[in-house]
Amino acid sequence: MRSVALSDRELETSRPGEAVTLAAVAAIMAIGILAVVIYKLFVSKTSTVKLPGGYTFEWK
Secondary structure, eight states: OOOOOOOHHHHHHTTTTTHHHHHHHHHHHHHHHHHHHHHHHHSSSSEEEEETTTEEEEEO
């Protein structure tokens, strides 16, 4: 595999942190959704959570 030097214009348009930012936002959203589900299960006396894929959690 040969390395090719980028031109000045290509270097200016390159944004190396985009993938890290996107992964961080996705992780924070997943943690937030999980926190809401856990709160709903443990705070209420009876609760049902239905997730995609046929998963169902019931708290009685």
